[in-house]
Amino acid sequence: MSTTASAAPATATAQATTVTHADTTEAELLLRVLGALLREDVVGLRTRTTAVDHGDGRWLRLPADDGDALLLPVVEDGYQSVYAARLPLLTRESDGRELTTHDEVLDALGALADPADRGGFDAFAEECRQTLATMRLHADTADEVAATLATGTLASGTLASQRGADPADWTGLAGGLAYDTLAARLDHPVYPTARGRSGLDEDQLRGYAPEFHPSFPLRWIAVPHQDLTVAGGPAALPAAWPTPAALGLPELDRTHLALPVHPLTVGAPLREALSAAGLADRAVLAERPYLDVVPTLSMRTVAVTDDPTLHIKVPMATATLGLRNRRIIRPGFLADGVAGQRLLETVIAREPRFQGVILHADETVHAHAGHELLAALCRRYPAGLDHAVVTPLAALLAEAPGGRLLIDHLADRFYGGDPIALLDAYLRLLLDWQTTLFGYGIALESHQQNISLVLDHGPTGDTRMRLLLKDDDSPRVNAARVRATLGADAPLGFDDPRILCDDDRPLTDMFTTITLHLCAGSYAFGLARHGRAEAGTLLDLVRDRLAEAVERLGTGPGEPGATLRAQVLDAPQLPVKAMVSAGTLLSKERSGAADINKHYTTGPNYLLRTRGSL
Template sequence: MSTALTGAPPALPQQPHRPGPTDQLLHPDPAVAAEQAGVESLLRCWVRETGARPAADGQLLIPVLGGAARLAVPVRHWSPCGWHRFGQVTLLGADGRADAPVDAVTIAALVASAAAERPDPGRIADLAARVADSVVRTADVLAYRRRAQEPTDWPFLRAEQALLLGHPLHPTPKSRDGLGPAQSAAYSPELHGSFRLHWYAVDRELLAADSAAGLDADQLTGQLLGDPGLLPPGTAALPLHPWQARELALRPAVAELLAAGRLRDLGPQGEPWHPTSSVRTVCRPGTPWMLKLSLGLRITNSRRENLRKELHRGVEVHRLLESGLGAQWRAAHPGFDIVRDPAWIGVDLPGLGDPNGLDAVLRQQPFGPDERVFCVAGLVAERPFERLDSQLGDVLRTLSARCGRPQRTVAAEWFLRYLDAMVLPVLWLDGRAGIALEAHQQNSLVLLDAAGWPVGGRYRDNQGYYFRDSHAARLDARLPGIGRASDTFVDDHVIDKHFAYYLAINHVLGLIGAFGSQGLADERVLLAALRRFLAGPDAAATGSALPGLLLGSPTLHCKANLLTRLNGMDELVGPVAGQSVYVDIPNPLAAP
């Protein structure tokens, strides 16, 4: 679904970053800080999806209640890339007088009514409830993290656990429908959760699995279970998230299989596993595998149960890369690769449907304990403690001290090296192979050297591959039958828009926005650097059309998380072109 904004005013120049003691994100009461975080994420969505801009006095005014009142929002930092910072919101009556400060739930209801063409009370109430849930969970996270010590020195896991406030441009970034307080403590990465997996023994007549050459999915899960004596003869080990296991036992089709002994409940087994930033993907230090488990919770917009086409897609991409494409890619960009999903295991029974809630992905875990690898979303995630900061800030300060150069100079160089290490390889795969990656920040991992400079990266996510229709014949020649089971081929025009959103808007412009909102660099300087990169010979050599689109289009097609939520859409359901609402936003890379 797409909504184009017409007549949106041009982007304003960046206003200076204005941190200070009045920043409500730094309030000592976690509930106040969480409330502010919820307000700001909502308002960023509103600004992006409506084209709203502040007045000359630096205040954003939002008409609500059919124009009978306005929300008055002081602007602390105006970001060309969308990572704005706001002060405390008040409601102005028809006479222009300020009323009391307004909380996140009230703002959600007011802006939702203003945003919808035909306000739906049920959907507005649902949004308000999820905003409330998100704020409460954020308060719990901040209360815990402001007193807790980091339990791990493993950089990968620390970055996975760092998304304290969640997606900065989502109206309900920490909403997790159906997760109680005790479960949240065990299953949430931000709360340093850990838990033992729940296991089923699956009758081999029901077993569904696939794996790349040299691997055996049920042999691998048997090894992860750890105790072969637990498996009855003729069965295979199936790992489950413990929340999912309780949910599945209540589903009639699964309950029948359990009662008939075709599924056998082995209960919690083994050593604890740790949730990553996606919540349902779990890792364990020293184990060469991660598991992407089905989880029927609605996290942000979607229920997170594995679809069969995604399972096929992960194995298919691994086989495609092993066919020779990976070697060509690494020859051009040796520091970048895909975190492979070369095996999956589940249950095959027509009555269970798709998704059936039982399928699990085996994902390679290639990172050693000393490798400095960071989920990009975790690297830039705000830490509102004594000051507003991030792991990125730590890296830049250390580099600045080591190099003896100003931090903003170091930041510009770091960003340019990042583009070479992380963006060029993704453009190459698109232009040369016809494979576009849904490379948003949470799906992207950056590798830093010992000093802190970007030297490589990884992409992960079996949901986020798009094969271009224009490359169908060449891809089929590499791997006959590719795309049939995985439903991965998409029209080039649709891919262009989605690729621009995920790689350019969410990832790179989001990174620039983090630099600016945290006072680490001037966004205008980094935007100029990005323009030079996109216009340069290295980007042109990739053959991708994205650089030209970014430099030549006055607007960009952008996912609208607030409108998607208001429309009750699950982003994992249906054709790619209609999974979310999109709007056209001013392109900050257009000629200044």
């Protein structure tokens, strides 16, 4: 971005100071969209703009090829971006026209993009339209869903758990499903259209999306034994798994096995998958549904109503967090999840302080028929959590029934009413664990959805905090250091070649974008935004806890702690996910992203703040 000019064009500023928006939902969405496009430097919003100051604040001026310019009003931010949008608009410099809808904004920016990329802007506009409709639906149903959660019933009327009015009393894995519902109604810290679900209408959202806490029966297909791969063999499948006879297909009992299918996949997506797998004439879709389930935060993973310790992950023909981020399950993902679990178990066995403190769901049982829409993962959670609060990290800043944040309710029960004390305890554990893994050569893609906070009172009555992990199928692993620390027989049998690497840069990128930004920094900025403490105080807490964890690794020459200090704590800039660009705006050929979830730009290092700033 070039140097600051003295004044913004009067036409733009005069109109911007009087802008009003009757539709606040669209304004909220547009602010997040503009912030994401600025952070990712879409069409040069960061690098091709000139900062201009006026009485109402700072603007960024982006020149257009026709001699005109677009003006974006900004405010200092600091969380992954120097600036954030402060008004939900772009303004044309020539005539002062305000662009206040996502269609207008994306049309204007798309006109400045390479012609090869303009289709991506159209796709993102559709993604915004879907998200806007979903946000409005969330607002219209907020009271209805809050009442559902507080009474402990599913949308179908089936008793979900003995819950009360205080969310801090929603215990066990059944209570965790209610926290998933709260999280599903909260915006993602980075991705602006996370609440949108590609191609689903209102009835489908109400019937199958976690934000409505519905229950529904799974559909099933019977697949010939020889065409279905089951890890551990059919005997490893859960007791709840139906036989073909239970599905109304007794004639197939000896020759076929059942494979679950999400109801939204039934129809054309399933027919196409069966045809592609060569099973169109041999697999049979059962007319009889079986096994009532409740969607979790990931939607494609569902919990069994009668046994919420059993979750079943099934692929879906939809997308979230970008139109290219499809909710499918490739067979290799299943094998990589097992390898990731085994690797973590090996580390925990060597680190006594994490035993019984870092918990992991068992994901070793799965089945597939050789196609990304014909697969299932059986996730079994540890026993003994019935009296504990089990909430995904993604729910902590969500609004609970009654209007308070969930973290405030949990702080009341477990930390004397102090949410910052809860945050401090969580940061100590999280950063100790994740830096320890880094020392072994491992970085996890364990974001807010894949880690749950487990809170209860231990044998002495004191508050006990644990972390519950799942879905570790996409780590980054420095193979040489893992073998040096765990031995030549370390479990490194990953299917995806992108997982194993020969240096630390992929690990520090993942550590920064997932553990630091999403699982630590987002809570510092989020709690400050909600007025729980000053941003500077909270960022000091994050830096201090990370610095302590890094010191435990050792910071001498060549030691892992030195790498984290140089590339995270003291780095002038930090990697930032470019999720919109890689997920929707640009093709893989255009973005160069080998993995759309690990495509980066750069942003400020908020850990470098001077005491008293922010």
